[in-house]
Amino acid sequence: MPDDAKAEVKDSSRRSKERLRRAAGVGVDYSDRGDTRRRWRVLISTAEIDLAEKLAYVLDQPLPTSLDVDATVDQLLALQKHKDDSILASCIILAAMTPELQKQHEHLDTYDIVYHLHELFDKQARSEKFEMNNLELTIPKMINMLNTVESSVKGEQKTVILVDSSKKSSKRKQKISSTHFLTLAYPYRYDAHRYHRAPRASPPQRYLGPTGADFLLPRRSPSCSLTLLRHDFADTYGRPPASAPYAPPPGCPPPWDRVVLDLSVACAGEQYDRIAAVWLDGAEILRTSTAEPSEAGVFWRVRKDVTRYDALLRRQEGGVVSMMLENIVNDEFTGVYHVNVSLDFYIEDGEEPRFRPRSMLPTSDEESITQEQTIFGASKPLLPPKIGFSSFKSGSIENNAKVAPFPPKPSDLIIPISSADSQNGFWFRIKNEADVHFKSVQIPGNTYWAVLEIYVSYHSNDEFWYSNPPNSYILKNNLTTGRGNGSFREVFATIDGSFVSSIVPFPVIFTGGINPLFWEPVVALGAFNLPSYNIVLTPFLGLLLDGKSHDIGVGVTDGISFWLIDANLHIWLDPLSTYVTAQLVQYQAPRTSISRKSKLNLLNGKFKIKAQRESRFLGWVSSSFGNLTTDVDQKLKFKSLVNFTDDGAKKGVYMQAKLKTTVRIGEGPNTLLTQVTYKSKYPLMFVSSTLSGVNNTYTMKTYLSHILSEKTTVLIDKVETFSSIRDHQDADGWMLVQDHSVLAGSAGTQQTYHYEDDHSSYLRKVIARDGLVLSDTTTASSSSSSS
Structure with a gap:
């Protein structure tokens, strides 16, 4: 100076x-x-x-x-x-x-x-x-x-x-009032409907969810398409899901190479963001959320590979498809969500290997914009299907009986772990840590592999769980909010009340969250296609294969109201046996170690949390493929900082969750046949500062950085393959708010998505500011050619 x-x-x-x-x-x-x-x-x-x-x-x-x-x-x-x-x-x-x-x-x-x-x-x-x-x-x-x-x-x-x-x-x-402080301390869902840059006469705007590489989906025309559901979700709050009968398409019967769900949504008017899900016979196949519309209208498209649900899709007796989207329409909130759900079926034609990404990668901006697909969960250890995404050919596993527990095909049976009361949706509504929901199931006697897939979303007082202060902070300052209980959450699964696995959920931010101007027109990571999480239950088959019913449960550590959770139990059956034998050999599941440190001075405070858990489960299954032992080793680490300064006018939040899961399949104690290692890391950081104004308004300025990093390595016959993604969003901006409505503001978002495997590399970068996409570039490379 x-x-x-x-x-x-x-x-x-x-x-x-x-x-x-x-x-x-x-x-x-x-x-x-x-x-x-x-x-x-x-x-x-x-x-x-x-x-x-x-x-x-x-x-x-x-x-x-x-x-x-x-x-x-x-x-x-x-x-x-x-x-x-x-x-x-x-x-x-x-x-x-x-x-x-x-x-x-x-x-x-x-x-x-x-x-x-x-x-x-x-x-x-x-x-x-x-x-x-x-x-x-x-x-x-x-x-x-x-x-x-x-x-x-x-x-x-x-x-x-x-x-x-x-x-x-x-x-x-004006000094920061307690009302304005609460708005900063506990990020609310905001409604940007009172502030939109596009005039009413403007054409509807396309919204993007550029998380995911398009080349993971087929680029050729589908063999056939089938409309599942068309519905206008108007005043649907408190009403049962929209439903329609389902039957496999007669024009292209199974087997199918790939099946892709295509969701198209349009909305105009004033409306909050909403959570939604699609189920087939009570098994969830998509969790999504909506964009906040404008008077001119918005529209978007979500494409998701649903081949893993083949067991439900190919049943000749058909079933029922249901979609829940609770919306409110009145004099103030006028937006109606017009939804179309369809399936695209692809019969294998030799152009691309089964369950393998094409080597020919899309490069045009239009393709990368219109074919949106998140691969959340695709690189997680679903474990049989994930192997199919690696670089070896699809037939190699089927010809080797010793690694048959990793078949490159979807499961033979899917059992929904969901609510029987479909009037409120099939998801369980979890209100607190003690509110564990379960379903009693009996699995077939020839089950040789099992995976539990969990869908999760968080709402109301726990929508921003990663920024919640401890209850002591709320009580000390005589605050009236229910957004407390600290900033650590752990979703867990149980069998007959005993712990079998857990995850820290990826913090998806809905389009009305933190600053809704961030998400126009590029939404937050995973907002259009929320991730599901896969838990290998094969070591526990020794408990489940006794011909009796067992309770599969889900819950949330430290959770408060409310969470929407359900699950699908994927089962693989031995085609040559009526019964298999199994035994759980090792069960190591200590409680999560949690360290909490607090510094509190009235409305100022610094709150740190560190948590970790290591678990290991080992069991063998004797089937027509041989006597094979599955060893599942999981390590979870979490850290969080929530920091209030300037009498609560400024808030900083930082969290990071790490998960490492290793699955080993061996024949005897010294023979390793297959090993899959999955690593994930997702840090989130945002800082906000609030200045109060007249007429109960305040100005909030926020910076946010959000990252998803995943890597999967597969070792078979001493040959290792890998795939990885790194998805990174930075956003900054300000908004003038009155009673949760955004009156004015400006914001920009930059997203960089990078996918890489043994043969392919894909990079997409999107920059948006003030509701417009300034640039959308894609680069791709491949070490092999494809037709």
Whole structure:
């Protein structure tokens, strides 16, 4: 910082009025960039002398880029402080501008505002200097505002905004009230319906869920297509799911090479985001959420590989397809979701190997936009089907009996672990940790492999579970919110009440969450296709194959109301045996180790959680494939930081979950036939700062970084293959909010998706700002050719 600027910042409050006159552009020449920055230092210093010196660095230092996945807590806090200081400085600068200039600069941080102003006025050589002379404020008015600011400084008010109070839409200085604090402390679902950039006459806008590589889906035309359900979800709250009969398509009977579910949705009007699911005979095949529409309308498409549900799809007796989407339509919320669900069936024609991604990768932007597919769960250890996605040919396993427990085909039977009360959807509604739901099942005697697939979503007080403070913080400050119980959650599965596995769910953010302007038109990771999680139950077949019924249960550690969870039990049957024998040899399942540290000072607080669990299950199954032992080893690690500062006006959240699952199949203690290792890591970080305004409004500025990283390695016959994905979103922006409705704002989102395996590499990068896609680029490569 130049010495003369430092001197100005450190001047006494006695000279504040003169500095404000200079800020108005009286008799000062700002012909170079250094003077431009000095001028804004002066303006900042009028808010509070001591604060000015702390903020001055944001004028010279651009905001750091996103941090690495393994960033330290100190680095995260430093980034949070820089962003918070930039928020305050930019608010003060924007407040001194005309509305026209505010619109041009409201989406920029402080450093970029100063840079842009220098470029703008250097180019246009304007004598009025930032149009300050055109403000509706007079110099006496501005001096009067300064007097108000100085008195508030003496009263130790920490948050100050300078705005012309004579304007209709103005904000005034005000301490953070408890109501506004709660909005920051517990991120609500927001409704952006009152603020949309596109006029009503504009055409409907396409929304994107660019998580997933399109080449994992067939690119050729389907052999046949079948419409499952068409329905307009209007005022459907409290009503049963929409249902329709299902039967396999007569034009192309099984076996099918691939089956792809195609969901198309359109909506116009005012509406919140909604959760939805599709079931076939009570077995969930898709969990999704909706975009928040505009008056002009929005539409989107989700394509998902549902080949793993072949056991349900090929049943000649057919079944019932159901979809739940609880929506409310009234005078205020007018949006009706128009939904079409169909299936595309692909018969193997030799063009692409069964259960293997094509080597010919899409490169056109249109293809990458219209064929949206998330591979959440595709690289998780479903374990038989996942092997089919690796690089060896589909017939290689079928010709080797010793590794038959990893067949490259879907399961032979699927048993829904879901609610019998379909009137409220087939999912279980879990209200707290003790609310464990289960279903009694009896599996066939010739079962040789079993996988439990779990669908999860979180709502109401636990929608943002990863940012919840402990209950002590709520009680200490006499807060009325129910969003507590800390920031750790663990979804677990049980057999007859005994623990068998657990996961920390990936934190999907719905389109009304944190800042809805982030998700226009690129939605958050997994929002259109929520992940499912796969648990290998083969070691427990010794318990299940006794001819009796057993309870398969699901629950949430530390959970509060409410969670929607159900599961599918995938069963593989021995075609040459009526009965197989099995035994559980080792059961090692210690409780999750949880460490909690808290520092509490009224509305300020820092809360850290570390959790870990290691479990191991080993059992053998004797079938026509031989006597094979399955060893499942799982390690889970979790850490979290929730930090409140400035009497709750600023909040920083950081969490990271790691999961490593290794499945080994051997013949005897010393012969390893197959090994699959799955690793996942998903850090989430966001920082928010809130400034209150008039008429129960407040301005919130937020930065968010979200990453999904997965890698699967497969070892068969001493040959190792791998696949990996890394999906990364960064978003930043601000919004003016009143009663959960977004009145104004600006936001930008950047997403980078990278998929890689032994033969292919795929990279997609999407940049969006203020509701528009600025760029969408795709690059792909392959080491082999395909027809």
